[in-house]
Amino acid sequence: MPANGGRPGMTLELLGVGRRLANELGESLSVLVLGDSLTEAEGRDLIAHGADKVYIINDPMLSTYHPDTFAAATEQALRRLQPNIFLMGRSEIGQDVAPMVGFRLKTGLAMDCLDLQVDPATKKLIMIRPVYGGNARAHFMCTDFSPQMATVRPKTQDPAPRQEGRQGSVEFIDVALDPSVKRSDWVAYERWESTGGVSLASAEIVVSGGRGIGSTDAYQQTIEGAAGVLGGAAGASKACCDAGYAPPGNQVGLTGQRVSPKLYVAVAISGASQHIAGMGTSKAIVAINKDPDANIFKVARYGVVADYKQVMPSFIRKCQELVGSGE
Ligand SMILES: Cc1cc2nc3c(=O)[nH]c(=O)nc-3n(C[C@H](O)[C@H](O)[C@H](O)COP(=O)(O)OP(=O)(O)OC[C@H]3O[C@@H](n4cnc5c(N)ncnc54)[C@H](O)[C@@H]3O)c2cc1C
Structure with missing residues (x-):
């Protein structure tokens, strides 16, 4: 049922x-x-x-x-x-x-x-x-x-x-609902909008940034940019949100949202267990990290050991070409 x-x-x-x-x-x-x-x-x-x-x-x-x-x-x-x-x-x-x-x-x-x-x-x-x-x-x-x-x-x-x-x-079927019985009530409702227009929970593709992204501008350009081109949602690690680079509603992990997209791209994320708790069931994980020993590579299907600033611009360009050509 x-x-x-x-x-x-x-x-x-x-x-x-x-x-x-x-x-x-x-x-x-x-x-x-x-x-x-x-x-x-x-x-x-x-x-x-x-x-x-x-x-x-x-x-x-x-x-x-x-x-x-x-x-x-x-x-x-x-x-x-x-x-x-x-x-x-x-x-x-x-x-x-x-x-x-x-x-x-x-x-x-x-x-x-x-x-x-x-x-x-x-x-x-x-x-x-x-x-x-x-x-x-x-x-x-x-x-x-x-x-x-x-x-x-x-x-x-x-x-x-x-x-x-x-x-x-x-x-x-009928039920008897009593309007006077209220064990709880709304105090405030604050919606954390996922940036990029696609909700994290239902996205087939999620591109997430970590603390290594370094700034809000870089997050918007690189993470939201790539998510937008791929028609996916932008996510983030807790450290990235705590640093103010990404909105709190974008947090993925144990204390954030749990996602299981077809493709999860982790950019400059170390792969702490609390982050993996929220994305480890993704069908394919791609990790980009400059540290070859980063834990995220243990769960990634594809890994790129590099500075994201060198990899991501060409990744976004290639995605734009493929999306433009309908592949
Ligand atoms: C109770 C509890 C709950 C938590 N819940 C969550 C949660 O829900 N979600 C979550 O994410 N975390 C959670 N955390 C925090 C978690 O433990 C980690 O601190 C956090 O995930 C680290 O985020 P990060 O990987 O972005 O940052 P860091 O650990 O600082 O890693 C940054 C990574 O970026 C790489 N990097 C840096 N610069 C570049 C570059 N130019 N190019 C490529 N790579 C680069 C570095 O090599 C590094 O691997 C929780 C912790 C606790 C204790």
């Missing part, structure tokens, strides 16, 4: 992993969606992407996101539907709501899973998530509680393909 918590791409990834697990377990796959004016057609679209049942909750209190109302609606639905497994995306909403729901249902929850499998002996869910700052992966099982709950890291699962003609049911 997946719910994405705000990202359309994540919904398809949850449907992909949910369908696989449901097939392995011989169970049906349900989707729970929350909103204020969702239609049956939107539910049918999820069925075309692999769901067997779609449960829709429409309520005016769900028109904008609030942790209390989303958690209360999800909790009430789960108490009624009694799923064996409940998955959410590790989006901003998923990170908020999943722990609240897990606590209220008195069940276990594994956050930020990189993979989910079924234990052949017990048919329980094996939830695989990074530990020790991303240096190891731990396998968790929720043996005694129900539902088994996990949030899934974006871009770690194959999205479910659309299949015309799939059959399934769409059901609208």
